[in-house]
Amino acid sequence: MRRLRAGKPLSTAPTLLSVLRRAHIGMALGGVVIVGLSLVLPAAIALHIAAEHDLNLAARAMRYTTEAAIVFKDSDAARDAVMSIATAGDVAEASVYDRDGQLLASWHNQSDTLFARLSETAATVLRERTATVSVMHDGQVVGQIRLRGSGQTLLGFLLAGAAGIAFCQVLLVLGALYLSHRILGRIAKPLEALAEIADKVRRQRSSGQRVPAARIAELDDLGQTFNALFDELDSWQASARSENAQLAHKANHDSLTGLPNRAFFEERLARALVQADNSGTLAAVLFMDGDGFKQINDKFGHASGDTVLVNIAARVKEVLRDEDLVVRLGGDEFAVLLISIRTLLDVQQIAETIAENVRRPLVLPGGERVSTSLSIGIAIYPQHGMDAVSLLQSADAAMYRAKRGRRGGWETAVSAPALDKIHDK
Amino acid sequence: MLHRLTVFRPRSWLYVPLSLLMMVAAAPAESPPAEISARIEQAVLGIISYTRWPQGPISPRLCVVGQPAHADAFFTRPMQLGDGAVTATRRAVQADHFGDECDVVYEGALAPAERLLLRRQLIGHPILTVTDSDPQCSGGSMFCLDMAGAESGGQVLFAVNLDSVARSGVQVNPHVLLLGRRRKSPS
Numbered sequence: 184m185r186r187l188r189a190g191k192p193l194s195t196a197p198t199l200l201s202v203l204r205r206a207h208i209g210m211a212l213g214g215v216v217i218v219g220l221s222l223v224l225p226a227a228i229a230l231h232i233a234a235e236h237d238l239n240l241a242a243r244a245m246r247y248t249t250e251a252a253i254v255f256k257d258s259d260a261a262r263d264a265v266m267s268i269a270t271a272g273d274v275a276e277a278s279v280y281d282r283d284g285q286l287l288a289s290w291h292n293q294s295d296t297l298f299a300r301l302s303e304t305a306a307t308v309l310r311e312r313t314a315t316v317s318v319m320h321d322g323q324v325v326g327q328i329r330l331r332g333s334g335q336t337l338l339g340f341l342l343a344g345a346a347g348i349a350f351c352q353v354l355l356v357l358g359a360l361y362l363s364h365r366i367l368g369r370i371a372k373p374l375e376a377l378a379e380i381a382d383k384v385r386r387q388r389s390s391g392q393r394v395p396a397a398r399i400a401e402l403d404d405l406g407q408t409f410n411a412l413f414d415e416l417d418s419w420q421a422s423a424r425s426e427n428a429q430l431a432h433k434a435n436h437d438s439l440t441g442l443p444n445r446a447f448f449e450e451r452l453a454r455a456l457v458q459a460d461n462s463g464t465l466a467a468v469l470f471m472d473g474d475g476f477k478q479i480n481d482k483f484g485h486a487s488g489d490t491v492l493v494n495i496a497a498r499v500k501e502v503l504r505d506e507d508l509v510v511r512l513g514g515d516e517f518a519v520l521l522i523s524i525r526t527l528l529d530v531q532q533i534a535e536t537i538a539e540n541v542r543r544p545l546v547l548p549g550g551e552r553v554s555t556s557l558s559i560g561i562a563i564y565p566q567h568g569m570d571a572v573s574l575l576q577s578a579d580a581a582m583y584r585a586k587r588g589r590r591g592g593w594e595t596a597v598s599a600p601a602l603d604k605i606h607d608k
Numbered sequence: 609m610l611h612r613l614t615v616f617r618p619r620s621w622l623y624v625p626l627s628l629l630m631m632v633a634a635a636p637a638e639s640p641p642a643e644i645s646a647r648i649e650q651a652v653l654g655i656i657s658y659t660r661w662p663q664g665p666i667s668p669r670l671c672v673v674g675q676p677a678h679a680d681a682f683f684t685r686p687m688q689l690g691d692g693a694v695t696a697t698r699r700a701v702q703a704d705h706f707g708d709e710c711d712v713v714y715e716g717a718l719a720p721a722e723r724l725l726l727r728r729q730l731i732g733h734p735i736l737t738v739t740d741s742d743p744q745c746s747g748g749s750m751f752c753l754d755m756a757g758a759e760s761g762g763q764v765l766f767a768v769n770l771d772s773v774a775r776s777g778v779q780v781n782p783h784v785l786l787l788g789r790r791r792k793s794p795s
């Protein structure tokens with residue numbers, strides 16, 4: 184988005200600023216040249232004509248001032264008379280001839296400044312103007328005056344015109360630069376905001392931010408279109424997220440009882456072991472299996488079996504703390520994870536409470552009253568296993584021992600070394 | 609211009625070689641007397657051409673009095689002036705009705721008594737006076753020719769006595785007065 188502001192353009196295409204600047208400067212320069220020329224040229228032509236007129240006027244004026252001097256063939260007087268008018272006008276050279284065509288007097292503009300020399304050159308380039316008048320006396324031609332214009336006025340005007348045009352160009356170029364910056368601000372700011380927000384949305388996948396309103400209709404439309412697109416993206420994302428959450432829940436939970444499943448349990452168990460190590464407390468796993476569930480299923484039907492399972496799940500959950508976890512491992516097998524345990528006795532008491540709570544009779548959908556029970560195997564970390572797998576095995580083994588003993592009771596796993604000995608046998 | 613000149617001034621072809629000669633001969637000190645005379649004639653005709661008499665346009669009568677230095681040209685041929693001509697005669701200062709018979713008086717060298725008499729003769733008459741023998745221009749003549757300049761090959765210069773011009777009764781174009789006055793101060 185910075186690329187809009189001069190910076191380092193990523194593409195080789197010209198920046199917006201350079202395009203705007205070029206357009207504005209071109210317009211300013213072209214405009215001044217066209218307007219300036221259209222003013223200066225006609226004025227120069229008018230001035231040219233006026234200068235020619237002036238030269239003729241000067242010649243006619245000289246006709247009177249030099250008359251007597253020519254009649255008396257007085258060179259000095261003729262020169263003075265010519266000079267008094269020529270110096271005031273735009274005259275480069277003046278010559279006075281007597282009636283025989285002999286040069287009587289001549290005057291030259293002797294100012295040797297750079298401007299005078301330039302004018303001399305300009306006068307030759309710009310078709311030098313001349314004026315010739317005859318001097319009359321008593322109805323007779325007594326002499327002639329020839330003038331050559333200096334072109335100083337015209338050159339001065341042209342130079343001033345060029346300077347004026349140049350000055351205007353400088354002013355207008357500055358104005359154009361300022362204008363292009365202002366316009367850039369109006370165009371670029373909304374675009375920058377748009378790019379920034381689009382970038383944020385791309386990176387973070389979500390954004391409460393929206394493109395602000397712009398002062399240019401097209402850009403505003405663009406921004407609003409993007410905002411609508413962002414809204415749609417947000418809603419797509421929200422629905423995708425909730426779908427994902429549903430899928431994740433389905434993957435980790437049992438649909439019948441609403442309890443988490445084995446995968447979820449194993450994951451939480453692994454975390455609980457680490458936590459127990461860190462806090463120096465114990466963790467316990469209760470492995471539980473329903474007693475006589477198969478008979479209820481066979482006798483009252485699957486719906487009744489399901490009711491029994493849901494009831495067992497609810498009753499186990501009832502007696503646990505919020506931080507404890509009960510899961511359905513499959514069939515009529517359940518497991519409980521207890522954390523932050525101090526003593527084995529505490530665990531055994533909880534197991535007893537669970538067993539008692541489950542033993543209470545329940546009413547099936549058909550109205551029959553049945554009572555079920557759970558056989559519970561207890562394994563303590565780290566006493567009965569150093570990892571999740573061995574801990575579950577220990578609890579499983581303890582549960583089977585409980586099942587073999589009195590139904591609906593609980594057994595504590597034997598310590599790991601002892602277990603090893605049993606396996607060795 | 610030459611064409612017009614040939615129409616109005618049949619003799620002007622004479623001036624072309626004359627003025628050429630003038631240019632060539634400008635550097636050497638002395639000019640031939642005829643040439644000086646011609647230049648003086650030109651100067652006098654020039655002054656006459658800028659003078660207006662109260663009685664309107666006239667063919668001026670030029671009277672030469674005293675001993676002029678170079679007045680031959682006045683008499684060698686008729687003097688053309690514009691469309692008219694100037695007639696020249698010699699007069700004695702003592703002549704009767706002198707004032708009535710002249711429009712222009714060209715004064716040569718005069719004795720003081722004669723000059724006084726001349727002035728008296730001219731009183732009350734509109735007459736243009738030109739002298740060739742009063743460099744200071746204090747003898748009462750309106751125009752005083754500078755012979756020194758003419759004899760050394762230059763133009764015929766002149767001075768103007770404005771008091772005399774004012775008293776004369778003729779009108780002289782200020783252009784000429786300026787020409788005379790201007791010349792007087794620097795030289």
